[in-house]
Amino acid sequence: MKDLSHTSFQTRAVHAGERVPPADYTPVTSPIWPTVGYLYESMDDLDAVFAHSKPGQVYLRYSNPTVEAFETAIANLEGAEAAQAYGSGMAAIHAALLGAGVKAGTSVVAALDVYGATYTLLNNLFAGMDVNVRMVDVTNHDEVESAIKEMGATVLFVESISNPLLKVADIPVLAERAHRHGASLLVDSTFASPYLVNPLAHGADFAIHSATKYLSGHGDVLAGVIATSRENKNKLFETNKLVGAVLGPFEAWLALRGLKTLPLRMKQQCESALQVAKWLQSQRRVKKVNYPGLTDHPQHTLAKRLFEEKGYGGVLSFEIKGADKAGVFRFMESLKICLPATTLGDVYSLVLHPATSSHRSLTAEERARVGISDGLVRLSVGIESVDDILSDLETALAKG
Ligand SMILES: Cc1ncc(COP(=O)(O)O)c(C=O)c1O
Numbered sequence: 001m002k003d004l005s006h007t008s009f010q011t012r013a014v015h016a017g018e019r020v021p022p023a024d025y026t027p028v029t030s031p032i033w034p035t036v037g038y039l040y041e042s043m044d045d046l047d048a049v050f051a052h053s054k055p056g057q058v059y060l061r062y063s064n065p066t067v068e069a070f071e072t073a074i075a076n077l078e079g080a081e082a083a084q085a086y087g088s089g090m091a092a093i094h095a096a097l098l099g100a101g102v103k104a105g106t107s108v109v110a111a112l113d114v115y116g117a118t119y120t121l122l123n124n125l126f127a128g129m130d131v132n133v134r135m136v137d138v139t140n141h142d143e144v145e146s147a148i149k150e151m152g153a154t155v156l157f158v159e160s161i162s163n164p165l166l167k168v169a170d171i172p173v174l175a176e177r178a179h180r181h182g183a184s185l186l187v188d189s190t191f192a193s194p195y196l197v198n199p200l201a202h203g204a205d206f207a208i209h210s211a212t213k214y215l216s217g218h219g220d221v222l223a224g225v226i227a228t229s230r231e232n233k234n235k236l237f238e239t240n241k242l243v244g245a246v247l248g249p250f251e252a253w254l255a256l257r258g259l260k261t262l263p264l265r266m267k268q269q270c271e272s273a274l275q276v277a278k279w280l281q282s283q284r285r286v287k288k289v290n291y292p293g294l295t296d297h298p299q300h301t302l303a304k305r306l307f308e309e310k311g312y313g314g315v316l317s318f319e320i321k322g323a324d325k326a327g328v329f330r331f332m333e334s335l336k337i338c339l340p341a342t343t344l345g346d347v348y349s350l351v352l353h354p355a356t357s358s359h360r361s362l363t364a365e366e367r368a369r370v371g372i373s374d375g376l377v378r379l380s381v382g383i384e385s386v387d388d389i390l391s392d393l394e395t396a397l398a399k400g
Contacts (some may be wrong), residue, residue: 018278030069032253036060062241066249070256074215074225077194077259078207082233082238085225085252089190089210090117091245092224096206097126099226099391100184101157104130107151109183111169113137113370115210116359118188122157124361138162138169138291139299142368147175153183160199161191161303163344163370164317164354164378166290168299171306175203190214190345191315195266196307200227213345214314216258217265221251265347266381270311272389273381279390284321285397287375314381316345317354320397323375328353330379334396337388344380348388352378 004012019039038057040046045156049056057063067085071095074083086092102108110122112135122133134147138158148156158169158176171187178185186206187199199207209215211223224247226236240246247255270293277291292303293312303312320331338349342357352358355374359367367373381389 004068021042025150030066030253030256032249033065036250049105052126054223057245060249061244061246062251063237064246064249066256067175067247067252070223070247070252070259071225073259074194074209074211074227075180077262078200078227079198080200080207080227080378081230082317083189083225084233084236085211085223085226085247085255086240086245087224087247087251088207088222088245089188089212089224090121092116092208092210092226093186093188094121095236095240095243095245096226096228097122097155097157097188098210098239099228099232100153100171100206102131106154107132107134108157109134109147109151109153109156109158111143111162111167111168112136113165114136114157114159114188115163115190116135116361117356118157119359119366119370120361138174138237139167139171139176140154140178141173144174145181146152146227148178148181153178153181155186156183158188158308159191160187160189160197160330161292161313161315161353163191163315164290164352164358164376166191166292166297166313166315166317168292168303170201170298170299170302171197171199171204175205179203191313193262194227195263195265196270196310196313206232214262214266215345216255216257217261217345217347218254219341219343219346219348221246221254221258223255262335268309268313268383269381272311272386273314273316273367276379276381276389276393280316280318280393283394283397287321288315315378316381317378319373319374319375320377321375325353325355325374328375328377330399331396333391334399337384337392338379338382338396346380347383349382349384349392350380352380354378 048054071170127133136143136147175185184205187204188208190210207227211225274293280286280289338351341350
């Protein structure tokens, strides 16, 4: 800090207390660094930082120490060389597609059953920019491979556990089939989180998360992140310096704090979700339950192997017998503990009607093709007492 003793009150109000040199002690938790710019006593040092020949920070759109702490933690938990954070999960998905080489004239093969905004990003925004997009049943590996081969696809995009139908992607097989034809495998692993699976260890090239969900876990931050190789990270970093889809330091700090309890929350949520799924299956008002932990789920054996018996995630979906949109709305309004809110992966139990929210941007025909009916409800199981969740569902089912 420069000497302010001969300056006016007005000048001291601006500069006093600022730019104290780093202290010789280490805080236990990563501090929040809300600064946009950095002061260098030597302009040569700043020049060297810009040139990447000296480590350092220059500008908040480039990088930030709190965001870097979050990226380091994600890279560690995903077993990746590096990670790049974004202001939302959708920003991360968009960046990963571009980073993997998607541009006009290229092709993308994607799972039919993906988050609605991802579906629309591919089929409206990217398709509108001359990218060829084909949506396939990701559990049919021959269909996936022929689509990649026929189209000469640059990217295969899947969700490790799909939203909202809970299909499980066989990441090792899909990675092998994609690589055989020169395509990269991008895995949105939001539902599984690194607690259940590390997609890169199974051959994926990019593991993407909406960190808004399980990673942060408390419903108070919007964030996204990509775990990948150092080479890919460098490309993503350079692009994001231009695009500016950055995560802010306050959000990064919240996400980093959330991460600390990820294993505890996921363990509880996996156990409770399995119990809720089994209970729902026994209910006469419930037509069908989608949950990979159920033994009759088509990818149950795969899920057991891929997730190493740690659990099957905290989200499930189910259809209420004979219920149309109005019937589902009545059911959702009758719930007292499970909150009808448009998100998932929080400590709170949350219900959502995919047809009118997460998958609203799809046409009715597209939803029918994916398999999302008006009677489908998505439930993200929180960390409340499972008995309270069950009794809430029981009361609302009786009313709905
Ligand atoms: C599987 C999945 N991926 C990506 C996203 C987008 O994340 P965000 O809302 O953080 O942009 C969502 C949001 O619900 C999601 O469910």
